[in-house]
Amino acid sequence: MAWVWFHKFGSPPHFYRLATQLTPWFGWPALLLGIAGLIGGLGLAPPDYQQGDGFRIIYVHAPAAWLSLMVYTVMAASAAVGLIWRMNVAHAVAASCAPIGASFTALALVTGMLWGRPMWGTYWEWDPRLTSELLLLFLYLGYMGLRNAIDDLARADRASAVLAIVGVVNVPIIHYSVTWWNSLHQAPSVMKFGRPTMPASMLVPLLLMLAGFTLYFIALLLTRARGEVLRRERNARWMLEALERT
């Protein structure tokens, strides 16, 4: 059963059709969650007892940082599937992740710097968390640069997949950097075992934003991946079919 699903999802026409149908089901809820999260985070949550209203940066910083790691993991996993099973759809998904992931990684870094200035007294410190997150941005940029440098799409897929898979070791390093080393960055308050260290009025808007950003990423990914699947396609009949539909 699982293999039937695997092959069906791997078939470009099926993927294209499914992605077209699914995109609004992720995009619109993402918008609603984002609006609710903004109202909760900027309006309803009380100021922090130490950081005052400055803590509200968390509602954009944490979702961006979460996406930076999640998108990379999705990219590396699809690259591995593409490499092992020679599945074009998986390569298309991996290639679509990179620009989205790079932009949210840059956002996480910049919003983190703007938070660090008033709270730590500095924009930047060569701290384990900050340094490993910067390395993640370079991994994304390296992946995109490598793809751009190779004209043949199939070769670009394979070469960049290797880079994506090797780079995935950085993901747990970033996540655990604040626990393993004595970091300036605070320890996780949500993504950990046990109860979150935040009252519900602060936590709920954060969870709404995290969910909203995640759904938005899926909508973006489906849109980009449709284009990438089309670029890899040589079969005229279904290309015609796909283009008529859109």
Next chain:
Amino acid sequence: MSGIAHFLAMGGYAVYLWPCYGLTALVVGINFASARRSLRLAQRDARRRLETLKVVASS
């Protein structure tokens, strides 16, 4: 201080907080436009390749 001015002041953190939200809006917006653009370009390219196929098939 009026309600809106108080909100915008963000307890003195306005200069750090609002740029964060502005940049987030920018990244979200750019991703939206760029995803749609990349799909459109791929579709245009696929149409062109189909035209070539038709010409080759009819000659």
